[in-house]
Amino acid sequence: MKPKPFSALNHLTVPRATAPPCHSPTNVADATGADRAGCGSVSSPRTVDEHRAVVAALLGPAAATEDVPVGEALGRVLAADIAAAVSLPSFDNSAMDGYAVRASELAGATPDAPVVLPVATDIPAGRTDVPVLEPGTVHRIMTGAPLPPGADAVLPVEQTDGGVTRVSLHGAPEVGAFVRRAGEDVTAGDVVLEAGAVVGPAQVGVIAAVGAATVAVRRRPVVLVLSTGSELVEPGRPLRTGQIYESNGPMLAAAVTEAGGRAELLRFVPDDVEQFLDRLRERLAGRAPEDRVDLVLTSGGVSAGAYEVVKDAFTGRGVEFVKVAMQPGGPQGAGRVGELGGVAVVTLPGNPVSSHVSFEVFVRPALRAVLGHPSPERPMRTAVLGESWTSPKGRRQFRRGVLDADGTTVREVGTSGSHMLGALARAECLVVVPADVTDLRKGTPVEVWSLDR
Template sequence: MPLFGRKKSEDPSALRWSREPLPPTPEPGPDGLRSMEDHRDYLLSCLTELPPFSQHLLDALDLSICEDVYSAIDMPRFDNSAMDGYAVRAVDVAAASAEHPVSLPVVGEVAAGQDALDRLSPGTAIKIMTGAPLPPAADAIVPYENTDRGASDVRVFAPSVVSQHVRYVGEDIRAGSQLFAAGAQLGPRDVGLLAAIGRDTVLVRPRPRVAVVSTGSELVEPGQELGHAHQIYDSNSTMLAAAAKAAGAQVYRVGLVSDDPESVLQVISDQLVRADLILSTGGVSQGDYDVVKAVLPQLGETDFTAVAMQPGKPQGFGLIGDDRVPMIMLPGNPVSAFVSFEAFVRPAIRKLMGVTPYTRPVVRCRATHDFGSAPGKRQLARGIVSLDADGGRLVELAGGHGSHLLGDLARANAIIVLGEDVTQVATGDDVDVWLLDEVS
């Protein structure tokens, strides 16, 4: 899909797209529900990694590199001192001790960034700073701590052996050696290494531009006054925008749209000019006012389904507009929306970025108490993971199973993943967990 050049449609009803159908959808199970894994894999199969382009190093942080990188230089580029002290010949200080110090005349000084002095004569020393080039014939450094720091003559109280405190050319990296392979994700230390070899840009896949929309006439923007008693503040769009940003996306929080079909059509079509992925919440279930499900087929090919998971059963997906921009449509209850984000949207963002693995790793934790699970559905329960005295992972439920319990979700640092055949977990049982935060 192109990154630039999309044209905004002034009239969403006039929008035309190529009527290429979606790929065949997965077969549902005997209960008519699609498995969570099948739905996730189907979404990912409909997505294409974003095309790469060159970015400055700081902008490339956490992105997927799209080239093999080789060093054009040795590191270090020259033999240099690892300490502030004196460059010497090791043989000249071999007998030095606190009781019988060796005295050497200081014949010069060299700092980092300066050229090395002339060849070191036997029985002399040159004052040297960390990173300064090693003078010819010097083969060891005596650190300041082992001297009296003399200016014209220096007394040495301990020997330094050959190569002590010397950094040799190429001992870290040799010119021509491969540092990165295409597909690696760049962290802060990687960015530092690229800068150290002289690179200021690198070819990477960009951050996906994700537009986040909340639907519902009952919603009010945080910071505004609630009107009648049945209005609520919108938390979903802010929460999902934050989750998308944490996953690496460039996020546009569009805000709220009422349950008016024309408004929904206009807001969604407006996002096509800038989005690589559109994320909506609400309006995908079986209600009379589930407007997203009702109107999105006018903008593109869509797939609405029921997934064998709790929470998050109603799910929607589409390829919208001329550019077939992917749109993932999540349920409106806050916990359902967040769990669905972890199950489907986060993997989608990572695929667009070309970052693997797409899914969170599964870790095993020991349950601290008994709890039950509904049969026939993948249960995704909020959990709190901690460490026992031996460093083993423990997990407990964070409150109840209700998909409206946002307070419990905020307390959780993990999602407990229970299989469709699991109905009961006993104290001490090991369970699968997605860690959302670092555990301490």
């Protein structure tokens, strides 16, 4: 099934929700729940589409361009058309190992009545001083070698005795047989790839073949990925009670790279507001324009409890914290921090599944749209449930699933818990349950996002 767009989100303009003033004692005293804890939060949940629009607006417009060597263009999005400097092929050449011949001289040749001619010379691939084929002779020729003037066909070696000084030819080729004509694939000046194309191995091949040494591509957005939490420990070190190995940072950095961005990982930032801000200032300062950070992406520290360092650091500094009507991934934040040079900030929840799903829903499509990617969304399709589910009313669910062999039936992997990272790693897709649906019977059609493993 052909992938379909998530929604008309690219054309959606959503006014930003207004946060209450963050330094008013009256407002803090009057707030309840998430508002009291964050002060920069808004009480009414934001829809998924609304928050997607907010994040997309932070990262627009389209990324700048840069020139890179062809060998470094894999996975990049072209910023300009690629026009051929040469034709492909650039000269008439042989499609087979065999003999360059005049077709008229082999008319009627058969295995029982071969034509025997002298071999005047050899033409290997790469030879540039190609002599004229004189009447009554043949040239032994290799695949890709230039067709000599005077020849109008190639007889494959399989239709000969393979002679090197004289050869017995027992085939009667037509004019043009096994000859690749100059320009039959691409003519010089043709546009072989258009701006917006994603460069894969085949595209690298054609870019190189038409003589381009460098290509103009969309600059990859630089994303500074922060993981916070005094409980986090680098993998490989022994754990003490209450500590966990840090996984969100590497996971999100990998997700940024897979989406086409350039990830920088800042790990083990303490749960202290001033140290948090100082580490950010240090990392953002003194960078060249082409090396600027386009997005600060955090995980954790945004919920309604105490010790929420991300929320404490960014509240009142331009980042708006909201509840989004989704599961997992309800607590979110987005904005620009003026005292950090106006850098865009997106804050994700700290539970690993919530963090990953939030990236997929909000950040990945925005990054790819900035890159001018022709397919910013994950491929989507419809499958039917292989089991019955219930879902909370008012929240769009993104559940992890696996498909059957023919891709028509989906089942949940693990449970819906936002800490189930092992189940997430086994998932092949996200299954979307609309916010107004609470009961799904086995066999119900559902929207499935392929995770393209």
